[in-house]
Amino acid sequence: MNWTQLLKNEIESTYTTTARLLERVDPKSLDWKPESGSNWMTVRQLLKHIANACGAGCKGFVSGDWGLPAGMKIEDLPPEEMLPPAEKLPGVESVEEAKKQLIEDKTLALQMIDQAGEHDLAHRQVAAPWAPGVEFALGHHLLQMVQHLDRHKGQLFYYLKLQGQPVNTVDLWGQS
Secondary structure: OOHHHHHHHHHHHHHHHHHHHHHOOOHHHOOOOOOOOOOOOOHHHHHHHHOOOOHHHHHHHHHOOOOOOOOOOHHHOOHHHHOOOHHHOOOOOOHHHHHHHHHHHHHHHHHHHHHHHHHHHHHOEEEOOOOOOOEEEHHHHHHHHHHHHHHHHHHHHHHHHHOOOOOOHHHHHOOO
16 A cells, blocks of 8 residues: 555545535634534634644654644643543634635645655554554554544534535535
8 A cells, every 4th residue: 555645645635625615614604503412613613623633633643743832742631631622622713714724734734744755654653642552554643634634524514514504415525
């Protein structure tokens, strides 16, 4: 298997369909969230999460830089900081901000694939800080970061449906 090509293909597809969904977001809906249930992100929080769901994680796995203050390790974060409740999550100020950050995140993800190189993607074994002792090939972890973005893209799709936006399967999966 060629991890580099697999990851780049998945990134291209996932980011392209995500960007198209961002075009469907009504800027007036940024504070909307589902009415039933609990711990839902608002649209603005979901867009912020989407806009850094992949590249930042890829950077963490490839370089060990998880974006924390100097001297702090992600493993040292208490569980409530590693996975905070929705109301504590940051959000974007605008849809345009989310679009810009999504482009930057894609660029970062692609840079990290190139920085890692095919050999490390296939052979370097690493554990996620949230699952110490469970090692997988670096390429596997980066694929999971793309899947992370893809799952939240699906969440945005359903948010749009619940708001009455005219989205369909093509919006979720992209065009062939």
